[in-house]
Amino acid sequence: MKIDLSGKTALVTGSTSGIGHAIAKGLLAAGADVVINGRTQAKVDAVVAALGKTADKAGGKVRGVAADVSTAAGCKALVAALPDVDILINNAGIFEPKHFFDIPDEDWSRFFDINVMSGIRLSRAYMPGMLKRNWGRIVFIASESALMIPKEMIHYGMTKTAQLAVSRGLAELTRGTAVTVNSVMPGPTMSEGVETFVADLARQNGQSEQDAAAQFIKQHRPGSLIQRFASVEEIANMVIYVSSKEASATNGAALRAEGGLIQTIA
Ligand code: NAD
Numbered sequence: 001m002k003i004d005l006s007g008k009t010a011l012v013t014g015s016t017s018g019i020g021h022a023i024a025k026g027l028l029a030a031g032a033d034v035v036i037n038g039r040t041q042a043k044v045d046a047v048v049a050a051l052g053k054t055a056d057k058a059g060g061k062v063r064g065v066a067a068d069v070s071t072a073a074g075c076k077a078l079v080a081a082l083p084d085v086d087i088l089i090n091n092a093g094i095f096e097p098k099h100f101f102d103i104p105d106e107d108w109s110r111f112f113d114i115n116v117m118s119g120i121r122l123s124r125a126y127m128p129g130m131l132k133r134n135w136g137r138i139v140f141i142a143s144e145s146a147l148m149i150p151k152e153m154i155h156y157g158m159t160k161t162a163q164l165a166v167s168r169g170l171a172e173l174t175r176g177t178a179v180t181v182n183s184v185m186p187g188p189t190m191s192e193g194v195e196t197f198v199a200d201l202a203r204q205n206g207q208s209e210q211d212a213a214a215q216f217i218k219q220h221r222p223g224s225l226i227q228r229f230a231s232v233e234e235i236a237n238m239v240i241y242v243s244s245k246e247a248s249a250t251n252g253a254a255l256r257a258e259g260g261l262i263q264t265i266a
Helices: 018-029 041-058 072-081 105-133 154-172 192-205 209-220 232-242
Strands: 009-012 033-038 062-066 087-090 136-141 179-186 254-257
Touching: 009 018, 018 033, 018 041, 018 087, 018 136, 018 192, 018 232, 033 041, 041 062, 062 072, 072 105, 087 105, 105 136, 105 154, 105 179, 136 154, 136 232, 154 179, 154 254, 179 232, 192 209, 232 254
Parallel strands: 009 033, 009 087, 033 062, 087 136, 136 179, 179 254
Antiparallel strands: none
């Protein structure tokens, strides 16, 4: 199966690093025109310049829009600069372990604004155009933490479950059209954000980063069937598939790329 997204425009929020960057790269390689998003103009410009070759080779275009998607003003500015997209990947997100009793009110709303409201606002802006043109793909990058709420990050888990709810609800609005809305649930994935986390663990425990990563999986994700962190490309592959024309029968789904952590059959 060859995925061909030429002629489609895709926005990937939070795509200057990590999983979002791998998704943007994969969409570009599939021939899409891709819009990179991040909070700082300089970082967005650097990533756009670095991805230029991939775009040229595949025949698509890459450009960037710097905007903080956690705010209404940021989303508004993004939509003003980019009024229509065919593919919206709601990827921008934050995670920070914190004990329940130490999470202040502000953190609950801060996590909700970036991890959930960003996707709500951008779906509200872009979905009507997709429905009008009768083709579109919206993908929420959720997490295994949506279904297995981590006790050390209940606020994060809450936002990821909320993404699944919004995603499934939006899919209901696509009935009878060629627009789909799905979620992808990665498990532990070696993104830049996680590399920093693992490097801190290694420093604290006086271990190599490789040993700290292995110990983290053993201790905190013993149910993982792959017993390792996924690569960002492994997650991106599933996102690119579900964004493709070929995935036309997959709608309203919460797809797992979590290495078998979640032990239910369906
Ligand atoms: P990352 O920190 O490497 O990348 C996140 C990106 O989002 C960064 O480029 C960051 O600058 C951007 N971002 C953050 N806030 C933003 C904002 N307000 N506006 C615009 N951009 C913003 O993290 P990652 O691991 O690649 O995570 C990407 C997504 O995948 C997140 O939604 C995360 O919850 C989810 N996820 C990650 C893992 C994992 O283990 N890495 C597992 C499950 C789910």
